[in-house]
Amino acid sequence: MDRISKAIELAGEKRKANKVGKRRNINDGYAFSKTKRHGIELDYSVVRRNRIISGFLDNPLADPYRLLRTRVLRIMGQNKWRTLGITSPHPCAGKTLTAINLSIAIAIESNHSALLVDADLRSPNIHEKLGFKPVSGLEHYLQSDAEELDSLFVLPGVDRLAILTSRKVEKCSSELLTGKKMTNLVKKMKESDPSSIAIFDLSPILLGDDAVAFSSCLDAVLMIVEDGKTRSDELRRSFELLDGVNTLGTVLNKAKEPQANFPGYY
Numbered sequence: 065m066d067r068i069s070k071a072i073e074l075a076g077e078k079r080k081a082n083k084v085g086k087r088r089n090i091n092d093g094y095a096f097s098k099t100k101r102h103g104i105e106l107d108y109s110v111v112r113r114n115r116i117i118s119g120f121l122d123n124p125l126a127d128p129y130r131l132l133r134t135r136v137l138r139i140m141g142q143n144k145w146r147t148l149g150i151t152s153p154h155p156c157a158g159k160t161l162t163a164i165n166l167s168i169a170i171a172i173e174s175n176h177s178a179l180l181v182d183a184d185l186r187s188p189n190i191h192e193k194l195g196f197k198p199v200s201g202l203e204h205y206l207q208s209d210a211e212e213l214d215s216l217f218v219l220p221g222v223d224r225l226a227i228l229t230s231r232k233v234e235k236c237s238s239e240l241l242t243g244k245k246m247t248n249l250v251k252k253m254k255e256s257d258p259s260s261i262a263i264f265d266l267s268p269i270l271l272g273d274d275a276v277a278f279s280s281c282l283d284a285v286l287m288i289v290e291d292g293k294t295r296s297d298e299l300r301r302s303f304e305l306l307d308g309v310n311t312l313g314t315v316l317n318k319a320k321e322p323q324a325n326f327p328g329y330y
């Protein structure tokens with residue numbers, strides 16, 4: 065087995081091990097492991113402050129992420145899709161937050177494992193939101209002759225979740241994302257354990273051509289729209305640029321009015 069396949073299988077192995085082995089203690093109130101054995105130990109107060117809430121099982125505010133997870137998994141399953149990009153027309157709409165919360169929600173669902181990839185090479189910040197220092201990751205793999213990928217995955221102590229972080233790339237990020245190495249990596253992800261879903265945090269559609277160029281390598285994209293900020297012409301232009309790419313749906317983020325089916329329930 066080559067190194068890429070080995071790395072991709074990491075999260076899958078965690079899924080299998082967890083299924084037959086220990087069960088998470090729901091009463092702990094969160095889905096994060098307390099041990100360091102998966103690589104890094106998250107600081108829960110930082111994670112919570114940064115709105116990474118989908119791992120906290122007792123938090124009703126995480127329900128929309130669970131609903132999003134269920135709908136995403138259903139549509140991806142029906143279409144046999146395995147790779148999903150998260151994008152938005154402009155910065156700060158909530159792409160990274162959605163990508164992280166969705167990945168955790170998928171991983172704790174226990175029938176799936178999740179690979180979260182920071183493919184926003186212009187402004188990678190998954191590590192910041194999770195509160196750890198950037199480690200050499202995807203950008204190093206793509207810019208070097210390195211074939212070794214498994215050591216670049218971070219295991220944040222959430223069962224069945226592996227993260228491929230990135231550090232900022234100053235130029236040619238679009239070429240890196242559409243180059244042979246990245247294409248090969250995505251292909252391997254599509255061919256890996258069918259229960260594993262790869263989530264790619266992308267750059268904004270209307271900022272450079274990274275997201276538009278790379279999206280065509282993915283099975284589908286999810287569009288994040290910021291309530292009261294994203295203009296309809298920006299959204300229309302974004303979908304025009306994504307012509308030919310499967311769109312899984314649109315998430316209305318930072319909604320000013322509750323969107324739940326049962327307003328006022330919580």
Ligand SMILES: Nc1ncnc2c1ncn2[C@@H]1O[C@H](COP(=O)(O)OP(=O)(O)O)[C@@H](O)[C@H]1O
Nearest residue numbers: 114115152155156157158159160161162317318
């Ligand atoms: N649903 C939300 N509710 C409140 N704040 C949010 C929400 N989604 C994102 N944010 C905040 O908006 C800011 C930008 O989010 P981020 O995920 O970094 O956006 P992007 O990746 O699209 O640039 C962050 O401070 C984040 O905490």
Ligand SMILES: [Mg+2]
Nearest residue numbers: 159160184189
């Ligand atoms: Mg971001």
